[in-house]
Amino acid sequence: MINLLSALALVVVCVTTMLIAFHGLRLSRTTSDFYVASRTVRPWWNASAIGGEYLSAASFLGVAGLIVLSGQSGLWFPIGYTAGYLMLLLFVAAPLRRSQAYTIPDFAQIRFEESKSLRKITTYLVVVICWLYIVPQMHGAALTLSIATGLPGWLGPVIVAAVVCITVVSGGMRSVTFVQAFQYWFKLAALVIPTIFLLIQVIPEQSSTARLESIATQLEAVAGLNLYETISIILALLFGTLGLPHVLVRFYTNPTGQAARSTTVIVLGLLSVFYLLPTTLGVLGLLYTPQLGGSAESDATVLLLPSAVLDGFLGDALTAIVVGGAFAAFLSTTSGLVVSLAGALSQEFFAGTVRGFRISTVLATALPVFIAVVTSSLALAGAIGNVFAFTASTICPLLLLGIWWRSLTARGAIAGMLAGAIACGLSLIVSSLLSEVDALWFHMLRQPAAWSVPLAFVVMIAVSRATARSIPSNTDRIMARLHVPDRDSVF
Amino acid sequence: MKRDSPEAPLPGRFAEQRPQRVRVQAPQDASLTIATAKPEHTAQEFYVQQLIRSQLRLACAVAAGLLTMLVGISALLAFWPAVYEFALWHIPLPWWILGVGIYPLIIVAGMLFNGAAARNEKRYRSISRD
Numbered sequence: 093m094i095n096l097l098s099a100l101a102l103v104v105v106c107v108t109t110m111l112i113a114f115h116g117l118r119l120s121r122t123t124s125d126f127y128v129a130s131r132t133v134r135p136w137w138n139a140s141a142i143g144g145e146y147l148s149a150a151s152f153l154g155v156a157g158l159i160v161l162s163g164q165s166g167l168w169f170p171i172g173y174t175a176g177y178l179m180l181l182l183f184v185a186a187p188l189r190r191s192q193a194y195t196i197p198d199f200a201q202i203r204f205e206e207s208k209s210l211r212k213i214t215t216y217l218v219v220v221i222c223w224l225y226i227v228p229q230m231h232g233a234a235l236t237l238s239i240a241t242g243l244p245g246w247l248g249p250v251i252v253a254a255v256v257c258i259t260v261v262s263g264g265m266r267s268v269t270f271v272q273a274f275q276y277w278f279k280l281a282a283l284v285i286p287t288i289f290l291l292i293q294v295i296p297e298q299s300s301t302a303r304l305e306s307i308a309t310q311l312e313a314v315a316g317l318n319l320y321e322t323i324s325i326i327l328a329l330l331f332g333t334l335g336l337p338h339v340l341v342r343f344y345t346n347p348t349g350q351a352a353r354s355t356t357v358i359v360l361g362l363l364s365v366f367y368l369l370p371t372t373l374g375v376l377g378l379l380y381t382p383q384l385g386g387s388a389e390s391d392a393t394v395l396l397l398p399s400a401v402l403d404g405f406l407g408d409a410l411t412a413i414v415v416g417g418a419f420a421a422f423l424s425t426t427s428g429l430v431v432s433l434a435g436a437l438s439q440e441f442f443a444g445t446v447r448g449f450r451i452s453t454v455l456a457t458a459l460p461v462f463i464a465v466v467t468s469s470l471a472l473a474g475a476i477g478n479v480f481a482f483t484a485s486t487i488c489p490l491l492l493l494g495i496w497w498r499s500l501t502a503r504g505a506i507a508g509m510l511a512g513a514i515a516c517g518l519s520l521i522v523s524s525l526l527s528e529v530d531a532l533w534f535h536m537l538r539q540p541a542a543w544s545v546p547l548a549f550v551v552m553i554a555v556s557r558a559t560a561r562s563i564p565s566n567t568d569r570i571m572a573r574l575h576v577p578d579r580d581s582v583f
Numbered sequence: 584m585k586r587d588s589p590e591a592p593l594p595g596r597f598a599e600q601r602p603q604r605v606r607v608q609a610p611q612d613a614s615l616t617i618a619t620a621k622p623e624h625t626a627q628e629f630y631v632q633q634l635i636r637s638q639l640r641l642a643c644a645v646a647a648g649l650l651t652m653l654v655g656i657s658a659l660l661a662f663w664p665a666v667y668e669f670a671l672w673h674i675p676l677p678w679w680i681l682g683v684g685i686y687p688l689i690i691v692a693g694m695l696f697n698g699a700a701a702r703n704e705k706r707y708r709s710i711s712r713d
Contacts, residue, residue, distance in 0.1 A: 167681035168657070171689075175649060178689050182642040182696060319661040326653050350701060357693045364686035371682045375674070496639050572631045575638060577704035 098240040101416035106255045113259040139358035142342045144276035148425035149232030150476035157391035159374025170367035172329025181356040186349035187495045187574040203494045207502035215440045218337045222433035228475040230464030233422045240415040249464045253457040256427045261450045275424040282417020283369035286410040321539045328541030332480025335487025338428035348578045430456045481541040485512030489548045501556045508552025516544040634707040
């Protein structure tokens with residue numbers, strides 16, 4: 093059965109996204125426009141855009157799903173996503189903006205001019221991270237489409253990929269900024285409205301008191317993560333956010349380092365407000381759709397909740413709103429990832445031209461669609477958590493030490509990133525192949541961040557110390573450029 | 584009133600004779616370039632290093648506070664189950680802490696850091712612009 097309202101919401105979101113993109117097309121003219129909107133985006137716009145870009149399938153669907161699936165442990169994910177932004181503010185926001193790099197590989201090159209191999213390795217890591225991050229978005233799209241409209245699941249990724257390609261190819265970053273900013277507020281509304289209606293319905297109900305009384309036992313009954321896993325996830329999310337390529341590219345659109353910091357503080361507020369909603373919906377999900385906790389469809393909690401509580405037209409209409417918001421989430425995160433992925437690919441293989449950017453965009457979306465269609469989804473927030481662990485073990489040490497430690501060398505950076513990538517990647521792969529065992533070594537394989545992030549840092553520092561003679565001679569100048577406050581003019 | 588009397592203690596009188604304090608400040612002229620591109624003078628390099636060090640110390644302090652808080656809360660919940668006995672509207676206290684309570688703390692930490700980092704930069708500007 094095809095739910096007409098939900099299908100309509102989906103079409104409206106896709107068409108609106110593209111219309112805003114075409115509006116932006118008239119404004120973007122040069123390559124610089126294309127990549128970073130010429131660095132003239134104001135903090136509020138930029139903050140909304142960052143929020144829009146960051147709140148992915150994992151946030152929109154995954155958080156509530158995880159709360160239903162694993163109870164209180166699920167609450168750590170939105171905290172980690174938000175606190176990760178605080179870490180970004182503390183260590184990365186302003187210096188990275190001042191570095192005047194477009195992408196993370198650019199940063200690597202600015203810091204270590206003569207090391208081509210460091211740039212190459214950073215580019216490949218960025219490409220891998222982006223793809224790993226896009227795939228769960230595509231899974232979310234497949235799940236949403238099949239549950240909400242009854243259409244075959246593979247169509248979801250294809251729709252998302254097509255809209256993203258058109259948006260990014262036509263307008264680049266400038267239009268993406270408008271699209272992203274719009275999508276934050278749209279996603280917020282798409283969860284606020286159903287949450288309010290559900291709470292109005294639920295709170296006066298007689299049965300809800302009884303349900304609430306049972307919730308205490310229910311909340312404790314759900315098997316959560318143990319202490320090691322919780323701490324490992326906290327570390328992965330805190331340090332992983334630092335290195336997310338699609339998030340970092342947004343900071344280049346701030347006019348100054350101080351503007352980058354103000355933007356980040358606004359983002360903290362926007363994220364905190366947003367995450368109250370999936371948390372509330374997750375608790376409602378525990379009350380009204382607890383059967384989803386045992387199934388593979390726990391990520392669909394947000395989608396199924398409105399019609400589980402309310403009947404008739406209102407339930408359908410609210411479902412349609414949520415479906416629209418979910419697609420906005422897939423579209424915004426995917427287009428942000430595709431922009432940074434295409435940026436990295438085109439600089440590496442097409443000398444950074446606009447035409448190369450467009451070809452790279454198509455390449456960047458095609459592969460994840462294929463992967464998403466042939467693989468099946470696991471818990472969205474968990475899958476994204478793995479990407480954060482990988483980023484925290486690779487890009488994060490490069491950025492932190494590159495920005496703050498003048499004795500870092502190119503060889504040290506390469507060694508550290510490779511050590512982190514191999515350790516984290518291997519243990520994630522091995523743990524997914526093994527059947528679940530309740531032993532510490534298995535938890536350490538499944539949530540590697542707690543040891544793989546320190547490992548990457550230690551290797552990076554040790555190898556840099558060993559190759560201390562190859563510290564670039566311009567290091568002090570670069571460090572000054574990263575940290576000395578810029579004058580308030582726009583470059 | 585003590586200061587007006589002739590037999591006022593000596594320090595007060597000296598204070599009156601002291602020339603008025605003049606605040607020395609560089610002009611806010613935009614044509615003055617901060618030596619960002621190449622800090623040639625060793626003094627300049629020293630100021631930059633001081634700036635980096637103070638910013639890093641600030642960031643590490645806030646990050647350490649955040650990590651301690653988060654790890655502390657997770658350890659508290661793991662080792663002190665009695666905390667689940669407290670409940671508001673039947674929802675146990677840990678859910679309120681994790682679901683709602685931490686976010687304002689994160690925002691406040693961000694705002695405080697933002698102000699402090701801007702102050703560090705202002706101090707750097709005021710001493711280095713010569």
